[in-house]
Amino acid sequence: xxxxxxxxxxxxxxxxxxxxxxxxxxxxxxxxxxxxxxxxxxxxxxxxxxxxxxxxxxxxxxxxxxxxxxxxxxxxxxxxxxxxxxxxxxxxxxxxxxxxxxxxxxxxxxxxxxxxxxxxxxxxxxxxxxxxxxxxxxxxxxxxxxxxxxxxxxxxxxxxxxxxxxxxxxxxxxxxxxxxxxxxxxxxxxxxxxxxxxxxxxxxxxxxxxxxxxxxxxxxxxxxxxxxxxxxxxxxxxxxxxxxxxxxxxxxxxxxxxxxxxxxxxxxxxxxxxxxxxxxxxxxxxxxxxxxxxxxxxxxxxxxxxxxxxxxxxxxxxxxxxxxxxxxxxxxxxxxxxxxxxxxxxxxxxxxxxxxxxxxxxxxxxxxxxxxxxxxxxxxxxxxxxxxxxxxxxxxxxxxxxxxxxxxxxxxxxxxxxxxxxxxxxxxxxxxxxxxxxxxxxxxxxxxxxxxxxxxxxxxxxxxxxxxxxxxxxxxxxxxxxxxxxxxxxxxxxxxxxxxxxxxxxxxx
Numbered sequence: 040x041x042x043x044x045x046x047x048x049x050x051x052x053x054x055x056x057x058x059x060x061x062x063x064x065x066x067x068x069x070x071x072x073x074x075x076x077x078x079x080x081x082x083x084x085x086x087x088x089x090x091x092x093x094x095x096x097x098x099x100x101x102x103x104x105x106x107x108x109x110x111x112x113x114x115x116x117x118x119x120x121x122x123x124x125x126x127x128x129x130x131x132x133x134x135x136x137x138x139x140x141x142x143x144x145x146x147x148x149x150x151x152x153x154x155x156x157x158x159x160x161x162x163x164x165x166x167x168x169x170x171x172x173x174x175x176x177x178x179x180x181x182x183x184x185x186x187x188x189x190x191x192x193x194x195x196x197x198x199x200x201x202x203x204x205x206x207x208x209x210x211x212x213x214x215x216x217x218x219x220x221x222x223x224x225x226x227x228x229x230x231x232x233x234x235x236x237x238x239x240x241x242x243x244x245x246x247x248x249x250x251x252x253x254x255x256x257x258x259x260x261x262x263x264x265x266x267x268x269x270x271x272x273x274x275x276x277x278x279x280x281x282x283x284x285x286x287x288x289x290x291x292x293x294x295x296x297x298x299x300x301x302x303x304x305x306x307x308x309x310x311x312x313x314x315x316x317x318x319x320x321x322x323x324x325x326x327x328x329x330x331x332x333x334x335x336x337x338x339x340x341x342x343x344x345x346x347x348x349x350x351x352x353x354x355x356x357x358x359x360x361x362x363x364x365x366x367x368x369x370x371x372x373x374x375x376x377x378x379x380x381x382x383x384x385x386x387x388x389x390x391x392x393x394x395x396x397x398x399x400x401x402x403x404x405x406x407x408x409x410x411x412x413x414x415x416x417x418x419x420x421x422x423x424x425x426x427x428x429x430x431x432x433x434x435x436x437x438x439x440x441x442x443x444x445x446x447x448x449x450x451x452x453x454x455x456x457x458x459x460x461x462x463x464x465x466x467x468x469x470x471x472x473x474x475x476x477x478x479x480x481x482x483x484x485x486x487x488x489x490x491x492x493x494x495x496x497x498x499x500x501x502x503x504x505x506x507x508x509x510x511x512x513x514x515x516x517x518x519x520x521x522x523x524x525x526x527x528x529x530x531x532x533x534x535x536x537x538x539x540x541x542x543x544x545x546x547x548x
Contacts, residue, residue, distance in 0.1 A: 172279030223288030238280025337368020455482020
């Protein structure tokens with residue numbers, strides 16, 4: 040062995056000896072004997088876990104007598120839940136979603152679509168199995184199934200829908216007994232009262248949350264007005280489920296939530312419910328006629344602006360300005376005129392246009408109502424009889440002007456669109472603009488893929504609500520420049536390729 044190897048062997052031996060010395064020293068410091076150190080393999084094999092002793096408390100922090108009221112309240116909420124949950128159902132829907140496609144030339148077509156599935160909630164309101172839910176849950180769905188409290192699933196069919204109020208009525212197709220819940224009187228609901236929200240959030244199944252009525256008469260859109268606001272947790276899937284009072288009565292149908300995050304919508308403490316009185320009224324109308332009944336008066340109104348106020352001399356708050364009156368309508372028969380300001384309807388002050396139409400639509404058909412108007416500085420009292428909006432269609436279709444210049448007729452023919460005004464019933468279902476009733480073959484409109492049933496919303500970025508407005512703007516624009524329009528088909532809004540300017544003939548001035 041050479042000197043290098045001997046040195047390495049010595050150093051290695053010193054290292055091993057030092058390691059063993061330290062190991063033995065530490066073990067002996069822990070209380071082990073010298074010879075016990077070398078029996079670790081036997082100790083590991085024989086060592087057993089020694090159970091720990093413990094003592095649990097057998098007394099609650101407070102005795103039942105100290106929280107007697109809370110204990111009773113807890114039990115009552117549990118009984119309330121047991122009583123109402125069997126009447127709440129979970130909905131599963133299927134349908135086909137189609138989209139409008141548009142090429143570089145402005146041609147529009149509908150794709151083949153793709154299947155979509157949805158969830159929602161509902162509440163049984165009749166012994167025959169009628170269920171109330173939201174219209175946005177059932178709209179466009181070809182298949183609806185209902186899962187009961189006992190876990191059984193049955194098909195359901197839509198009886199009727201009211202898009203204006205966002206209420207739908209379906210019927211469960213099953214031969215069994217149903218336990219309906221009673222409609223409560225939502226007019227007696229007070230701010231601060233307790234409420235339970237029951238539904239199928241995110242598809243988890245029946246879920247109960249508790250809160251209070253945070254506010255009343257909340258408005259979140261032109262169609263959704265006078266809603267209850269609640270802090271009972273409502274999430275996607277709760278739509279159509281009931282809002283319940285402490286008596287187990289339906290005081291509202293959960294319809295919407297407020298969320299500042301538009302991409303990931305979740306409950307942040309603000310939910311909205313449709314009052315039960317409105318729901319019951321629509322429910323009874325749908326079962327009687329297959330549709331909701333809306334009152335109709337026959338007036339067209341504009342929101343206030345400084346020019347209109349200056350024109351008629353009205354500078355007070357509230358009121359609604361009458362632009363014109365439909366011929367032969369209840370409004371004309373009552374004596375309403377253009378440029379009138381309606382200040383009171385059926386004994387209630389009129390706040391604005393939305394409030395005015397809401398009151399008209401809620402007025403029972405054939406009911407006489409008192410109307411007070413401001414006309415040229417004087418207050419005039421009138422009486423009108425409200426009719427069914429469905430019966431007003433023949434009155435609301437305005438006739439186009441009887442005479443047009445040759446230039447105007449040529450422009451309209453070249454564009455190739457015929458339109459008519461929407462009925463009030465169509466407007467209460469969410470429609471706006473003017474309805475295309477015909478498209479001439481080979482016209483500019485035909486080449487851009489327009490077709491009957493489309494809604495024209497805007498001409499050159501200006502909204503149009505009546506055929507007279509539409510044709511006036513179309514003619515004035517197309518005679519001198521390209522003209523753009525915004526169109527709605529189904530629930531999709533798009534802009535078509537601009538119409539080309541229609542050149543005048545040499546003999547036209």
